[in-house]
Amino acid sequence: MKKLSTENRKRLVEMHQTGSHFGSALSIVDILAVLYHRILRIPSPDDPSRDRFLLSKGHAASAWYVTLVSRGFAPEQVLTEYLADGSRLYGHPVRDGLPGIEASTGALGHGLPIAVGLALAARIDGSASRTFVLMGDGETQEGSVWEGAMLASRLKLESLVAIIDANGFQGFDEVANIQPIETFRSRWEAFGWAVKEANGHDHAELEDVLREIPFRAGCPSLLIAHTVKGKGVDEMEGRFESHYLSVPRDKASAWRDALDRKAEEDER
Amino acid sequence: MRRGFIETVMELAAEREDICLVTADTGFTILEKFRDAHPQRYLNVGIAEAAMIGVAAGLALAGKQAFCYTIVPFVTMRCFEQIRVDLCYQNLPVKLVGVGQGLTYGTAGATHHAIEDIALMRALPNMTVICPGGPRETAAAVKASLDLEGPCYIRIGKSGEPPVHPEGDFDFKLGRGCILRPGSGPALLATSNMVEPALRAADSLAAAGYDPVVVSMHTIKPLDRALLADLAKRCSLLVTLEEHSLIGGLGSAVAEAVADDQLPVRLLRFGIPDCYAPVAGSQAYLRNIFGLSVEQLSRRIQEELGEK
Numbered sequence: 001m002k003k004l005s006t007e008n009r010k011r012l013v014e015m016h017q018t019g020s021h022f023g024s025a026l027s028i029v030d031i032l033a034v035l036y037h038r039i040l041r042i043p044s045p046d047d048p049s050r051d052r053f054l055l056s057k058g059h060a061a062s063a064w065y066v067t068l069v070s071r072g073f074a075p076e077q078v079l080t081e082y083l084a085d086g087s088r089l090y091g092h093p094v095r096d097g098l099p100g101i102e103a104s105t106g107a108l109g110h111g112l113p114i115a116v117g118l119a120l121a122a123r124i125d126g127s128a129s130r131t132f133v134l135m136g137d138g139e140t141q142e143g144s145v146w147e148g149a150m151l152a153s154r155l156k157l158e159s160l161v162a163i164i165d166a167n168g169f170q171g172f173d174e175v176a177n178i179q180p181i182e183t184f185r186s187r188w189e190a191f192g193w194a195v196k197e198a199n200g201h202d203h204a205e206l207e208d209v210l211r212e213i214p215f216r217a218g219c220p221s222l223l224i225a226h227t228v229k230g231k232g233v234d235e236m237e238g239r240f241e242s243h244y245l246s247v248p249r250d251k252a253s254a255w256r257d258a259l260d261r262k263a264e265e266d267e268r
Numbered sequence: 269m270r271r272g273f274i275e276t277v278m279e280l281a282a283e284r285e286d287i288c289l290v291t292a293d294t295g296f297t298i299l300e301k302f303r304d305a306h307p308q309r310y311l312n313v314g315i316a317e318a319a320m321i322g323v324a325a326g327l328a329l330a331g332k333q334a335f336c337y338t339i340v341p342f343v344t345m346r347c348f349e350q351i352r353v354d355l356c357y358q359n360l361p362v363k364l365v366g367v368g369q370g371l372t373y374g375t376a377g378a379t380h381h382a383i384e385d386i387a388l389m390r391a392l393p394n395m396t397v398i399c400p401g402g403p404r405e406t407a408a409a410v411k412a413s414l415d416l417e418g419p420c421y422i423r424i425g426k427s428g429e430p431p432v433h434p435e436g437d438f439d440f441k442l443g444r445g446c447i448l449r450p451g452s453g454p455a456l457l458a459t460s461n462m463v464e465p466a467l468r469a470a471d472s473l474a475a476a477g478y479d480p481v482v483v484s485m486h487t488i489k490p491l492d493r494a495l496l497a498d499l500a501k502r503c504s505l506l507v508t509l510e511e512h513s514l515i516g517g518l519g520s521a522v523a524e525a526v527a528d529d530q531l532p533v534r535l536l537r538f539g540i541p542d543c544y545a546p547v548a549g550s551q552a553y554l555r556n557i558f559g560l561s562v563e564q565l566s567r568r569i570q571e572e573l574g575e576k
Contacts, residue, residue, distance in 0.1 A: 118329060
């Protein structure tokens with residue numbers, strides 16, 4: 001799994017020589033790896049009984065693209081189309097842009113209500129399909145998130161799992177400077193969600209906690225995944241600017257090598 | 269028209285398991301029978317319009333046919349970006365049902381008036397915009413909406429609207445205007461709740477010696493451009509009538525068609541000028557303020573015809 005995340009980060013270094021949101025993508029690489037390779041039951045992207053995953057923080061689309069490639073839903077070659085003229089691999093995902101992209105996102109605060117609808121449809125159909133939605137921590141400032149949060153707990157949608165990528169930064173500041181993070185967890189609990197927290201870069205921990213869903217019977221589950229913006233690339237890690245910076249062309253090769261070196265050190 | 273809507277949905281839902289009804293806490297005395305007959309497929313999301321649209325998108329992604337029901341401003345404007353991204357960008361077959369066309373809620377104040385909704389919905393790619401002229405067109409529109417691949421907006425009234433179609437079968441096709449009164453001109457193109465006053469204005473024009481055509485333009489997008497071209501050939505004056513801003517509604521759509529298709533015809537547009545209703549008032553009172561009463565329509569059209 002670690003190797004897989006390293007490979008996906010190397011793919012992102014290659015892709016992010018243009019465009020923004022490199023840091024936002026790096027912070028969710030491990031969450032997506034665990035979801036797609038350990039948790040989500042997706043026999044094929046068009047299987048009607050599959051689990052659904054939505055990336056509500058659509059600006060991190062590149063991380064979704066590399067994960068779908070690593071899962072084998074799309075060939076490696078498609079990644080060269082990222083942000084290219086005439087391609088469907090936009091900076092924000094469009095439904096069916098790749099097999100496995102369930103919904104078009106990019107405007108924040110849309111994913112959770114859609115996920116509620118998917119979970120409700122599964123209940124109506126008596127399907128075992130579960131619905132997962134990944135949001136940013138700053139994104140939860142959108143009112144529509146809380147409309148969805150209220151509704152999910154009232155409907156007792158225990159097949160619904162929301163994950164927050166808590167990397168601590170948003171577009172123009174630290175999340176903590178915009179909204180108090182001390183009450184982050186208790187706000188979700190007050191809205192009727194069963195909440196757990198995990199290190200969003202520790203594969204084993206993420207897998208263990210996600211195997212416990214639903215966290216409480218009759219409740220939607222929320223996992224607050226503590227992450228580092230720009231994770232894995234020293235020049236980006238923990239930097240607010242990684243929301244906007246691209247990989248300098250002359251640095252891409254060195255940054256990929258550094259990711260390999262880190263992986264080797266980790267093994268030792 | 270709300271009854272026409274719910275009775276048709278009930279009829280369809282009895283046959284089709286995929287029909288769901290979502291409301292943002294409106295529909296008292298209207299939606300109860302659906303709620304009681306199909307509790308699994310009914311959802312009151314609460315006063316949460318953004319969530320209503322998102323939930324409907326999720327239902328549609330899972331193969332359901334979802335109707336979203338609330339008052340016009342709340343089903344079109346409060347949640348506009350959800351409509352744009354979740355429904356239109358993804359081209360999902362969700363049906364927005366807006367209650368209170370135009371000045372229906374006249375005394376409630378401008379918060380509840382629907383005068384910009386057609387313009388907003390018409391600007392959205394993939395969106396079909398339907399403004400039925402009465403209870404029977406509402407029922408037909410609801411049925412026809414199930415055949416659409418993408419989203420649609422159905423703008424209806426409240427209750428007690430007079431029928432504009434005579435008894436018996438009538439031909440309803442989305443995107444095709446319904447000719448309610450044949451004639452040689454002028455051609456009165458009315459939509460939504462202005463169809464009925466258009467018919468009465470036509471009676472008065474006929475009494476004055478004219479031979480007006482009256483069309484219910486129930487589908488504003490896609491617009492029936494073939495019918496417009498045909499009418500432009502036969503009539504020297506096209507008249508549009510709507511309880512909506514003159515910016516972006518039926519009159520604008522027809523003006524665009526006249527310009528784009530270079531139709532050799534004069535165009536007179538009735539609607540609401542670029543303002544909010546300055547005072548409270550019943551629908552009839554406000555129509556009078558905006559020059560939309562039957563007498564005002566008839567007089568103004570005759571002036572226009574006299575100026576030829």
